Every structure is written in C-alpha cells, then in structure tokens.
Amino acid sequence: MSLARRWPLQVAVVDRLRAALAGQGPGGADLDIYTAPPAERPAVHLRVDGWAVLPRRRAGPGATADSVQSFMVHVFASAVPGTTPAAEATRIQGLALAALEDWQPIPGATGVDHVSSSDAPDQNPATHHAVSRFRIHAGG
Numbered sequence: 001m002s003l004a005r006r007w008p009l010q011v012a013v014v015d016r017l018r019a020a021l022a023g024q025g026p027g028g029a030d031l032d033i034y035t036a037p038p039a040e041r042p043a044v045h046l047r048v049d050g051w052a053v054l055p056r057r058r059a060g061p062g063a064t065a066d067s068v069q070s071f072m073v074h075v076f077a078s079a080v081p082g083t084t085p086a087a088e089a090t091r092i093q094g095l096a097l098a099a100l101e102d103w104q105p106i107p108g109a110t111g112v113d114h115v116s117s118s119d120a121p122d123q124n125p126a127t128h129h130a131v132s133r134f135r136i137h138a139g140g
Helices: 003-020 085-100
Strands: 032-034 044-053 068-078 113-121 127-137
Touching: 003 032, 003 044, 003 068, 003 085, 044 085, 068 085, 085 113, 085 127
Parallel strands: 032 044
Antiparallel strands: 044 068, 068 127, 113 127
C-alpha cells in the first residue's frame, strides 16, 4: 500500500466509526473518537491507533511488502449512569465491531478483518478499557 493511500484508509475508519456510533453515547450523545490520547478524557470515548504494516510472514498469502495494515480500536468508559463501565465498554465495543467487520473502506481493499478483542479492566474499578485489533489487506 502506498503512503498516499494510508491516510485515506485511516480517515475512512474514523469516519465510519463516527457515523455508526452517532447517538450511541450516554443519553443519546455522539461518542468522541480520537486518534491520540485526549488531554481531558470524556466519560465514554474511543481511540483508534496502533496503525502498523504487517510483515509479509504475518500478513498471509497474497500479501505484498506493505499491503496489510493493522490497527486497534480502544473503548474507554467511566461513570456511566444506569450501567457499569464494563457493560458500557462492552456494548460500544460490539457496535464498533459491527461497523467495521467486513466493511471495505477504500477501493481495492478487502473487508476489515476482526483479529481479536479483549477486556482490559482498569486499576480503578470506576473505569474500564476494552480493545479490539483489526487488519485489512489494502493492496499494493
């Protein structure tokens, strides 16, 4: 994948999540989505990061030198009225998975593959973190 196509891929992923998660936050609010840790953490938000090019040996058959990208979607939840932070993080993580899995973000790309998801409880029981890893074959 050329460098010129990497940025549109990243923008497409964030735009897809924004559209799919509109109105899904606490009280029907839109969820904030970041690409770096925010200075002030909203009670519930997502972060898309960890973009990397997978080496051919890990990318699978048909991969060229830099055609397979991986990225992560983190969900952070704390102080959610009417539910627990863990339940809210899990709910939003499911919505993010549904929005991205098998979706084709740019021409010539395969659908987004869900690689794994994990629960990452915070040391503070009032907050919770869930993370999902994805990959996409975006062509050469």
